[in-house]
Amino acid sequence: MNGKLVIVTGANSGIGKEMTREFARRGAEVLMVCRNVEKAESARDEIASGTGNSSLRVVQCDLSSFASVRAAAEELLHLARRFDVLM
Numbered sequence: 001m002n003g004k005l006v007i008v009t010g011a012n013s014g015i016g017k018e019m020t021r022e023f024a025r026r027g028a029e030v031l032m033v034c035r036n037v038e039k040a041e042s043a044r045d046e047i048a049s050g051t052g053n054s055s056l057r058v059v060q061c062d063l064s065s066f067a068s069v070r071a072a073a074e075e076l077l078h079l080a081r082r083f084d085v086l087m
Contacts, residue, residue, distance in 0.1 A: 001028035004084040007076065009033045009063070012043040019087050020056070021047050029055040031079060033072060035062045 006023045010016035011032035023030050024047050034040035040058040048054050057079065061072030076083075 001026035004028045005031070005080050005082065006085040006087065007031045007033060007083050008087045009061070012036065012040040016087070017043050017047070021051065023085070024048070024051040024053040024056060027053065028085075029057075031057050031059055031076065031083075033059045033061045033076075035060070 001023055004023075004027075006028045008016050008020045008023065008030060011020040011030070012034045020030050020032055020043070030053075032040050032044055034043075037058060037060050040060075044056045044058055048056050059072050059075050059079070060068070062068040
């Protein structure tokens with residue numbers, strides 16, 4: 001997954017966190033889309049230290065809010081014009 005850009009929603013817990021960990025372990029750059037920034041940053045730090053991959057970024061997004069989704073979409077477009085995987 002080296003050189004691949006992955007977007008994972010719900011990346012701070014459960015299946016999303018484990019998928020983030022696996023993509024990071026395989027060398028991907030991961031954009032972690034999460035509602036709670038504090039929990040996401042904690043998960044990012046844990047995953048980065050465990051995998052040695054520091055290419056993890058947090059994007060705040062509450063999927064129940066159209067305004068939040070639009071803001072996250074703008075941020076994602078600013079961070080990257082393309083992505084390889086959306087989970």
